[in-house]
Amino acid sequence: MKLKASEHGSVLIIELKGKIMGGPDANMFRDTLKEHLDKGVKKVVVDLGKVDWMNSSGLGILIGGLTTVKNADGEMKLARVTEKIKSLLMITKLIQVFDSHETVETAIASFSE
Amino acid sequence: MREELAKQTPNINPDITDGVAGRPSELEFELSHAISMMLARAVDMNAVLQAILDGLLHVVPYDAAGIFLIGEDKKIIESQVVRGYQLEKLQRVRQKVDEGILGWVIAHAQSINVDDVRTVPHYISARSQTLSELVVPIILEDEVIGCINLEADRLSAFKDVNQRILHNLASHAAVAVDRARNHAQVIFARQFERELQIARRIQIALLPGKAPQIPGYDFAGLNVPSQEVGGDYYDFIPITKNDLGLVIADVAGKGIPAGMVMAGLRAALRTRVETTFLMNNVISGVNHFLYDSTGSEAFVTAYYGVLDTSRHRISYINAGHDYPILLSKTGEIKELDRGGPLLGVIKDARYEMGFVDLEPGSILLMYTDGIVEAGAAEGMEFGKDRLIDMLKNLAHESAMVIAREIEKHATEHAPNSNELDDRTVIVVKRL
Numbered sequence A: 001m002k003l004k005a006s007e008h009g010s011v012l013i014i015e016l017k018g019k020i021m022g023g024p025d026a027n028m029f030r031d032t033l034k035e036h037l038d039k040g041v042k043k044v045v046v047d048l049g050k051v052d053w054m055n056s057s058g059l060g061i062l063i064g065g066l067t068t069v070k071n072a073d074g075e076m077k078l079a080r081v082t083e084k085i086k087s088l089l090m091i092t093k094l095i096q097v098f099d100s101h102e103t104v105e106t107a108i109a110s111f112s113e
Numbered sequence B: 001m002r003e004e005l006a007k008q009t010p011n012i013n014p015d016i017t018d019g020v021a022g023r024p025s026e027l028e029f030e031l032s033h034a035i036s037m038m039l040a041r042a043v044d045m046n047a048v049l050q051a052i053l054d055g056l057l058h059v060v061p062y063d064a065a066g067i068f069l070i071g072e073d074k075k076i077i078e079s080q081v082v083r084g085y086q087l088e089k090l091q092r093v094r095q096k097v098d099e100g101i102l103g104w105v106i107a108h109a110q111s112i113n114v115d116d117v118r119t120v121p122h123y124i125s126a127r128s129q130t131l132s133e134l135v136v137p138i139i140l141e142d143e144v145i146g147c148i149n150l151e152a153d154r155l156s157a158f159k160d161v162n163q164r165i166l167h168n169l170a171s172h173a174a175v176a177v178d179r180a181r182n183h184a185q186v187i188f189a190r191q192f193e194r195e196l197q198i199a200r201r202i203q204i205a206l207l208p209g210k211a212p213q214i215p216g217y218d219f220a221g222l223n224v225p226s227q228e229v230g231g232d233y234y235d236f237i238p239i240t241k242n243d244l245g246l247v248i249a250d251v252a253g254k255g256i257p258a259g260m261v262m263a264g265l266r267a268a269l270r271t272r273v274e275t276t277f278l279m280n281n282v283i284s285g286v287n288h289f290l291y292d293s294t295g296s297e298a299f300v301t302a303y304y305g306v307l308d309t310s311r312h313r314i315s316y317i318n319a320g321h322d323y324p325i326l327l328s329k330t331g332e333i334k335e336l337d338r339g340g341p342l343l344g345v346i347k348d349a350r351y352e353m354g355f356v357d358l359e360p361g362s363i364l365l366m367y368t369d370g371i372v373e374a375g376a377a378e379g380m381e382f383g384k385d386r387l388i389d390m391l392k393n394l395a396h397e398s399a400m401v402i403a404r405e406i407e408k409h410a411t412e413h414a415p416n417s418n419e420l421d422d423r424t425v426i427v428v429k430r431l
Helices: A026-036 A056-071 A083-091 A104-109 B002-008 B026-040 B043-058 B100-108 B160-206 B253-276 B279-293 B384-394 B398-412
Strands: A002-008 A011-020 A041-052 A073-077 A099-101 B066-071 B078-083 B094-096 B110-116 B132-140 B143-152 B217-225 B232-238 B243-250 B300-308 B313-319 B325-327 B333-335 B354-356 B363-367 B424-428
Touching: A002 A026, A002 A083, A011 A026, A011 A056, A011 A104, A026 A056, A041 A056, A041 A083, A041 A104, A056 A073, A056 A083, A073 A104, A104 B384, B026 B043, B043 B066, B043 B078, B043 B160, B078 B100, B078 B143, B094 B100, B094 B325, B100 B132, B100 B143, B100 B243, B110 B160, B132 B160, B143 B160, B143 B243, B217 B398, B232 B253, B232 B424, B243 B253, B243 B363, B243 B424, B253 B279, B253 B300, B279 B300, B279 B313, B325 B384, B363 B384, B363 B398, B384 B398, B398 B424
Parallel strands: A011 A041, A041 A073, A073 A099
Antiparallel strands: A002 A011, B066 B078, B066 B143, B078 B094, B110 B132, B132 B143, B217 B424, B232 B243, B243 B300, B300 B313, B313 B354, B325 B333, B325 B363, B363 B424
């Protein structure tokens, strides 16, 4: 997994790339989130457009991320969810738990001011 | 004195040099021989090091002595065995690795014979009476691992010949330390291996020993962990004369951590199945249990169904698990998708029940994602379509043959067996 974090105004955008399979990937994701949450970031968009594949352990990364952000009184949204991830979210019935958007822009626009 | 030496270093035979008034070279030979014999018998490191110091007293008389080893952090040298220091029984002499005479010897991998310690700048004194000191490095495979240090209360106590003797004994000490360290590693590895085997046996005992025998039905269950211990769980739980609980679950992750959650999950589930018929309470209870005990770190996908073997009906809740596949005699496919989110993540998650009839000739296949995702890490997932095709082709076989063939094909499909996840298959055939 590769991770790229950038800030767009008050929104943190985390772009994930490659295969997401849990383990060390989880720490990298959590550390990035924590670093920005500690600086006061409350809005997070996770861009999944370039994720090739994700298994259920990888799903744990998103679940853990959502919990971390919520605990910091923030909001986390998903953007560009691929078919594979969508079907994983369907099977695990977490599709309602995550707020998913077609593009990063619509995800950013959806944060209530 | 000879008898005393013999007592302390058990392999010295006092008769060998009987009558000879302790010539150093002979005593040295005896001591070296005694230590070699001890090393040949794999006694513990401290016993060897102590024998070195005790034997040495008679070859190179000293007032205080210590064998020091560099700590794992490479920053501290710590006395392993000492003689003649004013120390509480368990107290050790410690100093930084780059300080004092010991530090010099370790840094330069050379011995030093100090005639008068008062002339040494930055001398670190452990005994106020000490006037001269001899220190040699203990070298193992070109690396200094510690030193032997002798102190005397008079000036110029140690001779060149003493230095040579000490070098010889330092090489024995190196062997003793090396042995002890390798031995500790081997013991640890063996112990770990043993415990893993026990964990594996416990886990096998937590899975069904054999499939239920119910007229009109054919059951089979199969679990292959990717490591010794796995995170998949399946179960056949007799509830009443006609009701049989069917469980398949997958703990996220693999190996021992997943295995521990699996054991907790089984206990939590079985306890609830025994105390309530309400499937919603069973699943909600297990969800709460996992949420409370592991936070959102550990989660489980699970399918829990109850088969009424008199009405041939399955009531089930699918908590985020790969949909079990029901294949009818006429080749129709139905997926068992009703339920709610996976377990252990959403505290007050709600679960709905699904119902399905098992017509004669139909087959219910339950599996974990290790089957369909075999090969996925390499971009060639075994996949659900292939699984369904296989099930259709194998429909005339027994439940056990179906389960075995599916597991076998999924495993063979993956180009790299190291990437495989735990794999579990349950097959229920209505005859």
